[in-house]
Amino acid sequence: MNPIKLSLIALCLATPAMAQDGPYTADMAQKPKFAKAYQNMTQLPTWVKATESVSVPTKPVTVSGKAYTVGHLCKPHDCGDNQLDVIFSNDGKASWGLLSRKFGKTLYQMPLGEPDDAMLTALSASYRSNNPE
Template sequence: MRPIIISLLTLCLATPALAQNGTYTTELAHSPKFAKAYQEMTHLPAWVTGTDAVSVPTKSITLAGHSYIVGHVCKPHDCGDNQLEIVFSDNGKAAWGLLSRVYGKTVYQMPLGEPDATILDALQASYRANNPN
């Protein structure tokens, strides 16, 4: 009798999860139940969008004959684990970033603004320059 009760409880607990199977991800992400969590997941951290980030002086660089400005910002009181490298086009019409987060000993990096390979290399070089260890 006991194994039957455990099986029934397992089936009852699994039923809500099974109800989500087959739903398209975009439908789920924009449904009232999941929309808030989805939108919060896609926001940049407040330290990136605010003005309180710690920053360093920018540097001018030339890539493939074009001028750019490279900058670096990090989260106040947690710079080692939360950083953003930024490359601005010299004319100010475009910007790309590399958001870096450290969890334990692993560095996770997310490019922002769809940088091409040359810009991504510059972002990664900036990260290495600001993290020499």
């Protein structure tokens, strides 16, 4: 068989594989069939949003030379696996958090409020102080 014909046949056979890409992810997340599940996945747990939690007294903390207030919350009846450390600016205009969840022995932590490195270090220190080993 002619090499050009072979190349064309190979190209035609490869084209269906390339055409199997689905819709863009952002479009999928907005489709009615998937939107609710996507929104549920991206929401914070109810105990965090509604502050339905067990908490401890807040404490003053200094981060990068500025005074803040740090606190700790956890999910009722599941404190060991679901916790949130929060730092509040003293003027009330900003807050940052570190959501900590354990699945089995694996700890997952998600920063909230876009903390910088210093703030994230302070949030991690709060988590450690509330979870001594």
